[in-house]
Amino acid sequence: MDIATLIGMLGGFGIIVGAIATGGDVMIFLNVPSLLIVIGGSTFVVLMQVTMKDFIGSFGIALKAFFYQTSDSLQVIEEAVLLADIARKNGLLALESQEISNAFLHKGIGLCVDGHDPILVKKMLTQEIDQTIQRHKVGIVLFKNMAIVAPAMGMIGTLIGLVQMLANMSDPASIGPAMAVALLTTLYGSIIANVFASPIAIKLERSSQMEEINRKLITETISGIQEGMNPRVLEQLLATYLPASKRPSEDNEE
Numbered sequence: 001m002d003i004a005t006l007i008g009m010l011g012g013f014g015i016i017v018g019a020i021a022t023g024g025d026v027m028i029f030l031n032v033p034s035l036l037i038v039i040g041g042s043t044f045v046v047l048m049q050v051t052m053k054d055f056i057g058s059f060g061i062a063l064k065a066f067f068y069q070t071s072d073s074l075q076v077i078e079e080a081v082l083l084a085d086i087a088r089k090n091g092l093l094a095l096e097s098q099e100i101s102n103a104f105l106h107k108g109i110g111l112c113v114d115g116h117d118p119i120l121v122k123k124m125l126t127q128e129i130d131q132t133i134q135r136h137k138v139g140i141v142l143f144k145n146m147a148i149v150a151p152a153m154g155m156i157g158t159l160i161g162l163v164q165m166l167a168n169m170s171d172p173a174s175i176g177p178a179m180a181v182a183l184l185t186t187l188y189g190s191i192i193a194n195v196f197a198s199p200i201a202i203k204l205e206r207s208s209q210m211e212e213i214n215r216k217l218i219t220e221t222i223s224g225i226q227e228g229m230n231p232r233v234l235e236q237l238l239a240t241y242l243p244a245s246k247r248p249s250e251d252n253e254e
Contacts, residue, residue, distance in 0.1 A: 005065045005203055012195040031184045037157035038188040042150045049145055054138045061139030065203040070210040071102050073217060074246065077238045080221035083109065084231040092225070104128075104215055108222040118226040125219045129212060136208040143201035147193040154189020158182045217241045 020029050047055050079101065086094050096113045100106040104125075111121045161182025165175060217238055224234040239247040 002066060002069055002203075005199075008199065009195065012199075013191075016191065016195070028180065029184065029187070031181050034157055034161075034181065034185040034188055037160070037185055038150060038153050038192065041153040041156070042146055042189075042192065045149045045153070046142060046146050050138065050142060055142065057135075058139040058142040061136060061204065062143065062200055064207055065200050068207060070207060071214055073210075073214055073242055076102055076105065076214055076217060076221075077235060077242075079105065080218070080238060081231045081235045084221070084225050084229065084234050087112075087225050088228060088231065095225075102214075102218065105218045105221065108218055109225075112222060112226055118223060121226065122219060122223055125215070125222065129215045129219070132215070133208060133212055136204060136211075140201050140204045140208065143197045143204065147197035147201060150192040150197060151186070151189040154186040157185025157189075161185065213241055 017026075020026055050058070083095055083098060083100070083105075086098065092112050092115075095109050098109070100109060107128075108121065108125055111124065116124075159182075161178065165178035165182060168174060168178070220238060220241075221234065224237065229237075
């Protein structure tokens, strides 16, 4: 589980609820029609932008923001260099009995062991990377759109409330409560956009970028193993996928 996402979301909602609770009656911030306009309206508007399959699947992708952790690139490189060393000394078939922690690396090694042409293997792995990125983009775009739509629906709800308030100006005592209810939809829209939808979209985008880097790194690993590349040279090549601060130093390599 990615604890940062959980702590961030609970902390964000917690501070808002705490501020409301310390200000008096919490129930004045609960209005069912306003919730229906913002949550229901945002849901249906976003649904118009995608297919039903993509809409439902996007919430499964969103769970990656909480429960998915990308493999550490340094660990992937270490495992890749070890496998390259074994393949160079004992042949590709020796990799069949090796335990491989990364599922994508395991698939690539399986294609090598099966004797597929290196060009075909690289094409298959690259295509899977592209398809995975495309699936992730669907979820990312959906939550970005929700972050745009929710405040807009909140403003629509506020305008509806203001029209209803102005239509009933004969009772001055009702103006204050009516204005408060009208503003609640704007509040709900802002909370959904800034505490839920936008952070989830950004987190998914970052996770997708990290996974793409790891998978491209693994694709280079498979190509290097099939070419019989020296494990040390392969390690230096894979290190180019890492930030300069995380690359093995020359002293450590020696």
